[in-house]
Amino acid sequence: MASIFTKIVKGEIPSYKIAEDDNYYAFLDINPLAKGHTLVIPKKEIDYIFDIDDDLYQGLFLFAKRVAKAIEKVIPCERIGMTVIGLEVPHAHIHLIPINSIYDMDFKQPKLKLSQEEFEDIAAKIRKEFI
């Protein structure tokens, strides 16, 4: 069965898209630790990030770098933290999270509740900065 992220890539499930190209897709995490918390995925459905072949893997991180540069232009923060967990959704993804302290990367922290308008506004602003 297709992963929830494959369904997002295909547009079968809505997402707040940040950027995409032929191989990669970036969108806001629906349960964000911070405003601008973004997931970057390969469109090809591969569960474990370290099973991705080298070219696609390198490209994923280069794509994530461009997304991070766009996020930091929009969300005031010390820097963009990056982590890979993957215990919930079996489709490789990188978390990009605007942070000011190490605690901002703690997934046990309560998630933000944002309105649809807030998600749309954040996504639109980051999309504009993506190059």
Ligand code: 5GP
């Ligand atoms: P992980 O697999 O890295 O432990 O966590 C998966 C992440 O995907 C979580 O932060 C969760 O909020 C996010 N997530 C799960 N389902 C959806 C979804 O349908 N849409 C979006 N945008 N994010 C999701």
